[in-house]
Amino acid sequence: QITLRESGPTLLKPTQTLTLTCTFSGFSLSTSGVGVGWIRQPPGKALEWLAVIYWNDDKRYSPSLQSRLTVTKDTSKNQVVLTMTNIDPVDTGTYYCAHILYGDFSPRWGQGILVSVSS
């Protein structure tokens, strides 16, 4: 059974760096075709795709956020880490990680973590 869970700080101040960890089970990020993606959703707004990392360490980022995002994986720990620098109140929202298989999200998503940015 595949599960994913996001963890990290829930309240940050502007200009700080956000580090979120996606801890997963039921699959391996060393298996061909497998990836983990990040999505966020500001309160009351639409979903926004942020980034993805694949089993072969291929990484893709949202162009509008690329300069601020880094995604890494630790295959031995079954974790993927998303880092966002210079955080701003507009980055407030729920952040999800999700399992990817052969270039598409699978039905397996984390429950999400609400991150608030305020001075």
Next chain:
Amino acid sequence: DIQMTQSPSSLSASVGDRVTITCRASQGIGKDLGWYQQKPGKAPKRLIYAASTLQNGVPSRFSGSGYGTEFTLTISSLQPEDFATYYCLQVYDYPWTFGQGTKVEIK
């Protein structure tokens, strides 16, 4: 970036109604489109992938169609549990992009 234009942004419907939501891509994406349902406070749930393939466990009243730039999600007979927000997502090219969502409300 491929823009996904979803319509309508909201609709009111009654239980038993047939509901259709449309997503238009700014360029051809083949069948690389999924439909998601999201209820308040919950993670999105995938209903349809590859434009028309029903996710295991999803009721057959949901169906998807389309190819290239025009896609539709149809709920053949709206049920009380279907009141939610629906999103399309293209996975044809990076960055993956979601539609702006359609909120289905009770009439």
